Amino acid sequence: xxxxxxxxxxxxxxxxxxxxxxxxxxxxxxxxxxxxxxxxxxxxxxxxxxxxxxxxxxxxxxxxxxxxxxxxxxxxxxxxxxxxxxxxxxxxxxxxxxxxxxxxxxxxxxxxxxxxxxxxxxxxxxxxxxxxxxxxxxxxxxxxxxxxxxxxxxxxxxxxxxxxxxxxxxxxxxxxxxxxxxxxxxxxxxxxxxxxxxxxxxxxxxxxxxxxxxxxxxxxxxxxxxxxxxxxxxxxxxxxxxxxxxxxxxxxxxxxxxxxxxxxxxxxxxxxxxxxxxxxxxxxxxxxxxxxxxxxxxxxxxxxxxxxxxxxxxxxxxxxxxxxxxxxxxxxxxxxxxxxxxxxxxxxxxxxxxxxxxxxxxxxxxxxxxxxxxxxxxxxxxxxxxxxxxxxxxxxxxxxxxxxxxxxxxxxxxxxxxxxxxxxxxxxxxxxxxxxxxxxxxxxxxxxxxxxxxx
Amino acid sequence: xxxxxxxxxxxxxxxxxxxxxxxxxxxxxxxxxxxxxxxxxxxxxxxxxxxxxxxxxxxxxxxxxxxxxxxxxxxxxxxxxxxxxxxxxxxxxxxxxxxxxxxxxxxxxxxxxxxxxxxxxxxxxxxxxxxxxxxxxxxxxxxxxxxxxxxxxxxxxxxxxxxxxxxxxxxxxxxxxxxxxxxxxxxxxxxxxxxxxxxxxxxxxxxxxxxxxxxxxxxxxxxxxxxx
Numbered sequence: 092x093x094x095x096x097x098x099x100x101x102x103x104x105x106x107x108x109x110x111x112x113x114x115x116x117x118x119x120x121x122x123x124x125x126x127x128x129x130x131x132x133x134x135x136x137x138x139x140x141x142x143x144x145x146x147x148x149x150x151x152x153x154x155x156x157x158x159x160x161x162x163x164x165x166x167x168x169x170x171x172x173x174x175x176x177x178x179x180x181x182x183x184x185x186x187x188x189x190x191x192x193x194x195x196x197x198x199x200x201x202x203x204x205x206x207x208x209x210x211x212x213x214x215x216x217x218x219x220x221x222x223x224x225x226x227x228x229x230x231x232x233x234x235x236x237x238x239x240x241x242x243x244x245x246x247x248x249x250x251x252x253x254x255x256x257x258x259x260x261x262x263x264x265x266x267x268x269x270x271x272x273x274x275x276x277x278x279x280x281x282x283x284x285x286x287x288x289x290x291x292x293x294x295x296x297x298x299x300x301x302x303x304x305x306x307x308x309x310x311x312x313x314x315x316x317x318x319x320x321x322x323x324x325x326x327x328x329x330x331x332x333x334x335x336x337x338x339x340x341x342x343x344x345x346x347x348x349x350x351x352x353x354x355x356x357x358x359x360x361x362x363x364x365x366x367x368x369x370x371x372x373x374x375x376x377x378x379x380x381x382x383x384x385x386x387x388x389x390x391x392x393x394x395x396x397x398x399x400x401x402x403x404x405x406x407x408x409x410x411x412x413x414x415x416x417x418x419x420x421x422x423x424x425x426x427x428x429x430x431x432x433x434x435x436x437x438x439x440x441x442x443x444x445x446x447x448x449x450x451x452x453x454x455x456x457x458x459x460x461x462x463x464x465x466x467x468x469x470x471x472x473x474x475x476x477x478x479x480x481x482x483x484x485x486x487x488x489x490x491x492x493x494x495x496x497x498x499x500x501x502x503x504x505x506x507x508x509x510x511x512x513x514x515x516x517x518x519x520x521x522x523x524x525x526x527x528x529x530x531x532x533x534x535x536x537x538x539x540x541x542x543x544x545x546x
Numbered sequence: 547x548x549x550x551x552x553x554x555x556x557x558x559x560x561x562x563x564x565x566x567x568x569x570x571x572x573x574x575x576x577x578x579x580x581x582x583x584x585x586x587x588x589x590x591x592x593x594x595x596x597x598x599x600x601x602x603x604x605x606x607x608x609x610x611x612x613x614x615x616x617x618x619x620x621x622x623x624x625x626x627x628x629x630x631x632x633x634x635x636x637x638x639x640x641x642x643x644x645x646x647x648x649x650x651x652x653x654x655x656x657x658x659x660x661x662x663x664x665x666x667x668x669x670x671x672x673x674x675x676x677x678x679x680x681x682x683x684x685x686x687x688x689x690x691x692x693x694x695x696x697x698x699x700x701x702x703x704x705x706x707x708x709x710x711x712x713x714x715x716x717x718x719x720x721x722x723x724x725x726x727x728x729x730x731x732x733x734x735x736x737x738x739x740x741x742x743x744x745x746x747x748x749x750x751x752x753x754x755x756x757x758x759x760x761x762x763x764x765x766x767x768x769x770x771x772x773x774x
Contacts (some may be wrong), residue, residue, distance in 0.1 A: 145671050170683075176675035182668050186690045195686075243676045300594025527692035 093162070095154035098122070100279070104141045104148040113137050113148065113303040121156045121247070123295035124273055124280040128287065134303040135283045139249045142281065143176050144169040155247055175240030175248040175278075179256050181232035183224035190220040196243030203244055205276065210238045213275060214268050230261040233499065234268055241276065248280045254289060266364055267489060292343050292364060313473055355522075357476055358504030358515050359458065359486040359494055366507040368485045369456060375512050376409055376454045387445020388413070388454035388475075388483075389468070391440045406434070408441035409454060415441070433466070436437065442471035446478045451520065457485040463493030472497075483512070508534065554743065556723050557731040558750075561732065564639070564727060565707040569654075570715075572703045573696070576635060576654040580695075581688070583655070584662035599652045609649060610716025617641045637719045642727075645717045646677040650706045654699040661695020662688060694769035698762055705758040709751070 093103055096118075103116040113134050117124045127135045140146035142153055144160065144167060153161040160167045175196075185193050194208070197203065211217050218542040223230060224488045233253055240248060253269070254262045266289070273280065273293045284290055290297065299306050362368040380386060387410040406415040415437045445453050453475040461467035475482045476498070486494045486504075505511045555690035583595055601609055614636055617623030623635035623644070635641035665688055673683040689696070711729040720734060728747055735744035 143675060169671070170677050170679055173677075176672070178668070178672070180668075182671060183673045184672070184687060184691075186693075195673070196678070198677075208671060239676065358588070 093152040095157045095159050097157035099157075100155050100281075102138070103151065104138065104153075106136060106148040107144075108146070110250055111137070111303060112267055113141075115300065115303065115305050117305050119281075119296060119298065119299055121279045124282050124293045125296040125298060126290040126294035127281060127283045127298045127300060129285065129300035130288055131285055133300045135285075135300050136251050137303075138300070139176075139281060139283050142171050142247075143174050145176075154471055157270050173244070173246040175243055175245030177233075177237050177240050177248070177250040177253045179213060179237040179252045181224075181229075183227075183232055183235055183239075185224050187224075188220070189222050189224065190237055191217065192224065193220075193239050193242055194238060203242075203246055205241050210241050211438045212239045213271055228261070230265045233265055237269070237272065241272070241278075245278065248278050249283075250280060251283045252285070263364060269293070270489070272307040287391070288364060294314070315486065325378070325526060355503055355515075356479070356481040357498060358481075358505050358512075358519075359484050359502060360484070360505045360507050360512065361491065362507040363483055363488055363489055366378075367509055371507060371509060371512070372456050372483075373407065373453065377407075379452070379516075380409055380412075383448045383454065384455060385448070386452040387441065387448060389441050389454075390450075390454055390456045396440060406438060408437070409442065410445055410448070410450070413437075414439075415430075415544050416483040438468060439471050442468065442475060446475050446480060450479075450480065452481045452516070455482065455484045455489075458497070459487050459490055459493050463490050463497070469497070481545060483516075484487060552747075553722065553741070554747065557726055557728050557747075558726075560723065561708055561727040561729075564646060565704045568643055568650060568760065569700055569704045570706045571643065571647050572650055572654045573700060576651060576658055576699060576703075577689075577696075580655050580658035581662055581684070583659045598655055599621040601649050602652050606649065606710065606712030607716055610645070610713045613641075613645050613648065613713070613717050617644065630677055637721065637725060638765075639724055642714060642718045642725055645713050646707045646710060649710055649713050650703045651705050654703040657695045657702065658660055658692060659695075661692035661698075663730075665691045694765060697765045700766075701758055701762050705755070708754065 093101070098121050100117070100119045100121050102118075105114045107113075111132075111134065115134060115138050117138070126540040127138060129135050137146060141148050141151060142155075142160075142261060147166060152163075153159070160163065160172055171364060183189075184195065187195065193207065193216070211220070214237060216234060216238055219231055219235065220530060224235070227235065233256075237250075237253065254265060257265065258503065270293060280293075282290070282294060306527060360368060360372065369391050373392045375391045376388070377521060387408075389406050391406045407413070408415060412520050415434050442453060455468055455472055455475065458469075458472060459467075464471065472482065472484060485507075491504075503515065505515055549746075557688060579598070583591060615621055617635035619627075619634045623641065625637050627640075632633065632638070635644065669687050669691060670683050673687045674680075678686065685734040708727075709729060711733070714725065714727055714730055715733075718727075718730070720726050720730050727733070728751065732744055732751070735741070735747065
């Protein structure tokens with residue numbers, strides 16, 4: 092794969108770094124966010140440093156979007172590579188103010204694509220501009236570091252565990268900013284992390300690494316489908332990137348008026364990034380299946396390795412128990428962190444079958460970025476709600492506005508707790524059963540009458 | 547104030563001139579040397595570092611002896627002097643500057659080298675990823691961050707040049723207005739039992755030394771405060 096292809100990042104590095112042997116080869120699309128995932132010490136950072144040119148492997152090749160940065164005969168020095176690099180520690184220049192840190196790598200000419208004011212707004216830096224880096228919190232420093240990297244007008248942004256040095260609270264404070272950056276700027280990003288929950292939040296593609304090697308496609312499945320062609324005419328608050336990142340532009344208009352639906356039948360578990368909503372929903376749904384409830388739909392489960400470290404995801408059809416698990420290989424061990432078209436079709440079939448069987452509850456995990464943008468399982472969610480079947484889904488807090496847009500404000504939202512979900516379901520099912528019983532007794536004479544008439 | 551003679555004034559001015567010029571030359575030479583020592587990784591690095599540090603432990607007279615030979619009419623100093631019609635660099639102001647630079651080099655190189663090492667690789671890497679050329683990185687990141695090291699180096703280099711004696715005596719002699727600096731003048735006054743002049747000069751030197759140490763302590767403190 093040692094050749095330069097337009098629109099792709101091709102890299103191969105082989106050699107020894109102390110006791111560590113790196114033998115990594117990757118070929119990725121130069122769009123969207125590619126996560127490089129693996130345990131500590133697996134060589135993720137070395138790969139990023141080699142691509143940046145901070146580390147030189149003699150046996151190496153690196154080309155980005157057809158532009159060769161390193162091959163057998165040449166090695167372009169770091170400062171001539173159009174990259175942005177965000178280190179684990181913010182590493183701001185302590186002798187410069189926030190403003191001068193931000194402008195350090197910004198070109199003097201005004202033709203910049205990523206402009207100062209936009210970055211300041213995007214990362215919420217306006218109040219910090221004249222401060223010294225010493226007077227910033229850890230999260231603020233990292234935001235400045237990200238802004239500084241962006242303002243150098245990179246063609247590739249390398250982020251080396253940018254959140255790993257921060258505590259949990261700070262991480263949650265910075266995640267929304269990071270997400271906005273990924274959504275608003277058309278910039279390919281290589282995001283190094285050992286934290287699957289971060290990866291799940293932004294990554295479009297995934298590279299798994301182990302012991303200095305890129306390992307083949309592993310068990311990585313999520314319910315985010317890859318895009319289908321089409322056009323988009325509206326998007327919610329957590330819409331995807333303006334354009335680019337492939338062609339994820341399918342959009343459906345709502346087929347029904349939700350105002351006719353009993354609002355309590357639709358429940359959304361509102362969750363924050365730190366909540367393990369997948370496991371919660373899967374546990375609840377599978378307990379229901381075991382106790383003989385008639386439910387259908389799709390949940391997803393995290394796959395953990397022996398050490399309890401999350402290594403992937405898997406979707407499950409609740410009616411058949413079938414695992415939906417097809418990843419999109421992108422070559423050299425990289426793959427899309429989403430269901431491919433076939434996987435999406437399977438998930439859609441699972442929901443449609445549940446609706447056709449008129450189950451008592453449809454569970455769809457979840458309504459997030461893709462659904463907000465009119466992709467994913469949005470149509471299926473709409474069908475289930477329109478069919479009048481109780482629907483349980485999960486909505487990330489940041490997508491709440493998009494969810495409300497989608498449902499027209501009906502439905503109820505639940506805390507991300509087992510008790511809240513069970514309470515909602517017990518209340519709803521008892522009312523549903525009463526209503527059904529009432530409907531049956533009301534329908535019976537009419538039916539008899541009808542028979543009689545025909546007779 | 548009859549003891550404030552023309553002679554003392556001349557020595558004082560000469561000393562300041564010598565120390566100022568030497569310090570300037572020292573900074574120019576020591577900066578790349580310190581940079582190289584802070585970043586080179588080969589075994590020879592420490593050999594060069596040891597050679598530079600030699601004046602720390604050598605008796606000034608030993609250094610003076612070798613410099614006298616090098617600067618004399620038959621050494622490289624003599625050939626250089628011929629460029630402007632001179633015969634030798636020994637017993638001249640220029641010779642004194644060369645001697646001072648060699649003698650004070652370790653006092654300037656060491657603090658700057660330590661400061662560059664303390665700056666570390668990371669800020670330089672960050673600058674490189676922000677498209678800064680190595681030269682721009684050096685001037686806009688490495689030097690400003692190593693500033694306390696430069697200040698310490700400059701103060702030590704200046705003070706050490708003012709305080710040298712053995713070396714000056716060996717290569718400079720005691721020529722009024724040319725090589726008769728304060729430390730030599732003090733020796734001269736003691737030799738000739740002019741105690742009042744001697745105590746004045748000695749007192750001046752004590753004050754100067756005190757000021758130097760106080761300045762350096764304050765600089766260190768400020769650097770430490772800025773880093774928190």
